[in-house]
Amino acid sequence: MTITPIDSTPVDSTQSDRQQQSKLVDGARQFEAMLLGEMLKPLHFGEAAGADDADGDSSGGANDTLRSMGVEALTKSLASGPGFGIAKQIIQQVNREDHSKKIKS
Known part of the structure; x- marks a missing residue:
C-alpha cells in the first residue's frame, strides 16, 4: 500500500501562496481531526459509562x-x-x- 503525502505547495507559488496553502493544509487537518473526534465520541473505551469503581464512588x-x-x-x-x-x-x-477563480480573472 502506497500512501501519498498531501501536496501542500503548488508548483507556481509565491511566498503568499505558500503561506495560504500552509494555512489551508493546517485547517483541513484540524477539521478532519475534529470530525473524527465527533465520530469517535460515542465510543466508550473500557468500563461502561456510569460504572462505579471498587470503592463504590463514581469517578x-x-x-x-x-x-x-x-x-x-x-x-x-x-x-x-x-x-x-x-x-x-x-x-x-x-x-x-482557487485555480478556477484565477483563470476567470
Whole structure:
C-alpha cells in the first residue's frame, strides 16, 4: 500500500501562496481531526459509562476527561498522518476553486 503525502505547495507559488496553502493544509487537518473526534465520541473505551469503581464512588468525571483526552490524541494522530483522506479532499477542492477563480480573472 502506497500512501501519498498531501501536496501542500503548488508548483507556481509565491511566498503568499505558500503561506495560504500552509494555512489551508493546517485547517483541513484540524477539521478532519475534529470530525473524527465527533465520530469517535460515542465510543466508550473500557468500563461502561456510569460504572462505579471498587470503592463504590463514581469517578465518571475523571474518566470522561481522560476518555475525551484519549479520543482527542487519537484523532490528532490519525489526522496528522494520512488520515482518512478528508483533509486531502478539502485541499484539492479549495485549490481547484482557487485555480478556477484565477483563470476567470
